[in-house]
Amino acid sequence: MLAILTLIFVLGGQTGPSLSKFENRVSADPENLKIAADYRQAVIASGDYDRAIKFFEALDKHQGAGPHAALSLGLAYIDKIPAVGSFRRISLGNNATAALTRSIQREPSDVAYSIRGMVNLRFEKGFFHRTPQGVADLEAAMRLASTHPDRKYVVTIYLALGDGYWRLKQRDKARETWQAGRARFPNEERLRMRLTSPDNVVSDTLSHELDASVRVDTSLRELFAD
16 A cells, blocks of 8 residues: 555656556556556556556457456456445456456466466355366466476465365365465465464455455565565
């Protein structure tokens, strides 16, 4: 939140013109996830989610569009999910999944698989049972991340994959996954909490964190930290 407020201050609070400047930068380099992420954070601050979605939809439709154009579109859909009602969230979640699938088809990556997996974990109510698909995506992300297991953002794959196993009632497997993550990222508080808390606390925590109405951090800051 501080980063978003700082961004608005630097840009003088002129949201419309500022977003246009960002869009010019993203259009010039649509595969640059950092520029696209900064733009989306400004959009979140402005609340103009549809503008970002339309913008990334246009980029994704360009001939020769790359995997990151589709990934950024998927994240733009995700950004809007907490701002709408429960019925609309389902549609946005499906749109996000479709965009992330296009990203994977263009170029499989641990980032795209992990984000699609996390979306699937958040839609496990009523007639929707997408945790198995989410776990499959996160397992694929983990395999792809095996070539760079110590990159900071990989911790989110350990967390989410363990969360998926927990939801599938494979608790031993969940703990093994979180423990493996903690061996690589010993200072990660979220892993420590999952490994040291009573089962009911872990379940309550995951119930909150995997609620589609709860905003998730889509800044990709852990990716850029590497």
